[in-house]
Amino acid sequence: MRIVVVGGSASNVGKTTLAEHLLRAEPAIAKVAMKVSVREKPCDLRVLVLTPDTAAEHRHDTDRLLAAGATHVVWVTVHRPDVRGGLAAGLRAVRGLRPQTVLIESTSAGIEMRGAFDSWFVAGEGAWKPWADRHRVRAQHVLSTRDVERLTATRIEQKPKAS
Numbered sequence: 741m742r743i744v745v746v747g748g749s750a751s752n753v754g755k756t757t758l759a760e761h762l763l764r765a766e767p768a769i770a771k772v773a774m775k776v777s778v779r780e781k782p783c784d785l786r787v788l789v790l791t792p793d794t795a796a797e798h799r800h801d802t803d804r805l806l807a808a809g810a811t812h813v814v815w816v817t818v819h820r821p822d823v824r825g826g827l828a829a830g831l832r833a834v835r836g837l838r839p840q841t842v843l844i845e846s847t848s849a850g851i852e853m854r855g856a857f858d859s860w861f862v863a864g865e866g867a868w869k870p871w872a873d874r875h876r877v878r879a880q881h882v883l884s885t886r887d888v889e890r891l892t893a894t895r896i897e898q899k900p901k902a903s
Contacts, residue, residue: 741834741835741839741840741841741842742840742841742842742857742858743841743842743844743855743856743857743858744762744841744842744843744844744856744857744858744859744860745843745844745845745856745858745859745860745879746758746759746762746843746844746845746846746860746861746862747845747846747847747848747859747860747861747862747872747875747879748847748861748862748863748864748872748875749847749861749862749863749864749866749868749869749872749876750847750864750866750867750868750869750872751847752864753862753863753864753866753885753888754862754864754883754885754888754889755845755846755847755862756801756804756805756845757888757889757892758860758862758883758888758891758892759773759805759808759843759845760804760805760807760808760892761808761888761891761892762843762860763805763808763809763810763843764808764809766809766841766843769840769841770811770837770838770839770840770841771809771810771811771839771840771841771842771843772810772811772812772813772814772834772837772839772841772842772843773802773805773806773808773810773812773813773814773842773843773844773845774813774814774815774816774830774831774834774842774843774844774845775801775802775805775813775814775815775816775845775846776816776818776823776826776827776830776844776845776846776848777815777816777817777818777846778818778819778820778823778826778846778847778848779817779818779819779820780819780820781819782819783817783818783819785816785817785818785819785822785825785826785829786815786816786817786818787814787815787816787826787829787830787833788814788815789812789813789814789815789833789837790802790806790812790813790814790815791806791811791812792806796815799815801845802815805843805845810843811837811839812837812839814830814833814834814837816829816830820848823848827844830844844856847869847872847875848869848871858880858881859875859878859879859880859881860879860880860881860882860883861875861876861879861881861882861883862883862884862885862888863876863882863883863884863885864884864885865884865885
C-alpha cells in the first residue's frame, strides 16, 4: 500500500484542496483517503468508514475527498494525546479495504506517520500550530496556500457554476 500524507501549518490552509488535487491525479485504482481530525478536548476515538451513501454529520471535507475519487474515506476523530493510537486504528480500517493507495490528510498525521511514499505540507500565512514545523522539515514537498491555489486553479475553474 502506497501512503501519501498531506499536512499543514493550521486549519484552513488548503490541505483538503491539495488532497483533492492529488487524488484526482492518481490512476483510477483502489484509493482510499483518511481524514484525521484531532481534538484538543477529550473525546472518544472514532473511526468511521464512509462512502458516498454513508450518513454522518459534519462531513464536508470527507465528501470533497470522495468526490475527488476516493472509494472510501476513513474518518478518524481523536484526542490530541492519542494521535498515534488514532492513526493506527485508522490504518487498520484502511488495510481492511485493501487499497493500492491511501492519502492521509491531517495537521498532525504527518508528524507521526513513518514510511510514507510521499509527504506534502501546506504552509499558511497565519499562526502555525505548535507542532507544524516538525512536519514541514520532514515533508518532501512544501507549498504555500497560494501555491495550492495556483496548482488547483484550473480544476476549480472547470467546476460547473451553481445556478
